[in-house]
Amino acid sequence: MISYQVTAFGQPLARSEHPTPAPSGGQVLLRVLAAGVCHTDIHTWEGGYDLGGGKRLSMEQRGVSLPLTLGHETVGEVVAAGPDAPADIRPGQRYLVYPWIGCGDCKVCRRGRENLCAAPRFLGIFRPGGYSDHIMAPDARYLVGIGDLRPEQAAPYACSGLTTYSAIRKIPPEVLAEEAVVVIGAGGLGLMCVTLLKALGCPVVVVLEADGARRGAALAAGAHAAIDSGAADATAQARQAAGEVWAVIDCVGAAGTVQQGMDLLTKGGQLILVGLFGGELSLSPALIPMRAISIQGSYIGNLEELKALMALVRERKPRAIPTDCRCLDDAQSALADLSAGRVVGRLLLGPHSAQPASRASGAASRPLSATPLQASQP
Numbered sequence: 001m002i003s004y005q006v007t008a009f010g011q012p013l014a015r016s017e018h019p020t021p022a023p024s025g026g027q028v029l030l031r032v033l034a035a036g037v038c039h040t041d042i043h044t045w046e047g048g049y050d051l052g053g054g055k056r057l058s059m060e061q062r063g064v065s066l067p068l069t070l071g072h073e074t075v076g077e078v079v080a081a082g083p084d085a086p087a088d089i090r091p092g093q094r095y096l097v098y099p100w101i102g103c104g105d106c107k108v109c110r111r112g113r114e115n116l117c118a119a120p121r122f123l124g125i126f127r128p129g130g131y132s133d134h135i136m137a138p139d140a141r142y143l144v145g146i147g148d149l150r151p152e153q154a155a156p157y158a159c160s161g162l163t164t165y166s167a168i169r170k171i172p173p174e175v176l177a178e179e180a181v182v183v184i185g186a187g188g189l190g191l192m193c194v195t196l197l198k199a200l201g202c203p204v205v206v207v208l209e210a211d212g213a214r215r216g217a218a219l220a221a222g223a224h225a226a227i228d229s230g231a232a233d234a235t236a237q238a239r240q241a242a243g244e245v246w247a248v249i250d251c252v253g254a255a256g257t258v259q260q261g262m263d264l265l266t267k268g269g270q271l272i273l274v275g276l277f278g279g280e281l282s283l284s285p286a287l288i289p290m291r292a293i294s295i296q297g298s299y300i301g302n303l304e305e306l307k308a309l310m311a312l313v314r315e316r317k318p319r320a321i322p323t324d325c326r327c328l329d330d331a332q333s334a335l336a337d338l339s340a341g342r343v344v345g346r347l348l349l350g351p352h353s354a355q356p357a358s359r360a361s362g363a364a365s366r367p368l369s370a371t372p373l374q375a376s377q378p
Helices: 039-046 151-158 160-168 174-176 188-198 212-221 234-242 255-264 285-293 303-316 326-337
Strands: 001-008 014-017 028-037 050-051 054-058 073-081 094-097 134-137 142-146 178-182 203-208 225-227 245-250 264-271 292-298 323-327 344-352
Touching: 001 326, 028 094, 028 151, 028 326, 039 050, 039 188, 039 326, 054 188, 073 134, 073 174, 094 134, 094 151, 142 303, 142 323, 151 160, 151 188, 151 303, 151 323, 160 188, 160 245, 160 303, 174 245, 178 188, 178 234, 188 203, 188 212, 188 303, 203 234, 212 225, 225 234, 234 245, 234 255, 245 255, 264 285, 323 326, 326 344
Parallel strands: 178 203, 178 245, 203 225, 245 264, 264 292, 323 344
Antiparallel strands: 001 014, 028 073, 028 134, 028 344, 050 054, 073 094, 094 142
8 A cells, every 4th residue: 555644744745655454343445546635735744824923723733643644535446345334335336535524422523513523533634544545434424425427526525615515505595596705716625616606506706816827717617707816906896796795705714815805795794714824814893793794714514515515516517627637656746736826726646557656846747637627527
């Protein structure tokens, strides 16, 4: 079994070869077919989050121990199942692996909200993830069918899809059906948010994004307008395109984007934060009730939400975000390119034999989808 692991924060990933584990109990062993490279992987690899003012939340403070195999957006093919796994889990079946696993015993987990567990066991953060040729699901209930979706299309739904779907569902139905929604950021998270907003019937989606290529991808994904977030009149342009802004989803989560989102809201509007770039922000508490605005954090999503999301994807076939695959051996260069802002859409790591084992950072890679923004169909 080959894995790429963080052995020291901020240092290059280390290639590790070790025996492939055999599943026990209700565990299921899967061969990894596609593993998304997410910005949360960057934070984990670097060792923490920027809290602003010189403060950081370290991964060690969060309970992360090394070595760690990254990767929480994973589609795999069943290789073997433990003796307690359901009989209908058979070799060759393909599944999306739900990674946001809790302790299983606390009241939060019993309520079906494992993603909010105070003692998490998230795959790719606290337990081995998908930057490997195999992954172990701790229980078959964490496997979600992908239907006819290609593995590279399905994998990002475990994080970028689930995170934005859960955020969107926090918007009141009448607002989602009748009003424009502003999305800040058009990285993998923001582009996924655009496609799901359109699939859920949002009439107008306006995107704020500094990068021109990503603005183009946002328009191709279905955005009504894509505005340069760095422009001096960006807020005015967004208001002109959206009208009254009742809902903003911030897929960046930096101090500047949060302020921009608050500035956009009409009285009674809602800002939902999902991005984790960090920093710190000063605000006047009196203005929050006076404007009757709400600021809400939304942290990934639960297992039932992922099942509902995949049902939505199968039924309404939202546009697929651009995807690009690299060989597992290129995990380090993939992280570097994402960190440097050289990615539009989602990078994925494919099976070890997908391509030659060496590639310079930033070099061309094999696209997984011939038409990356086509509908999610086989």
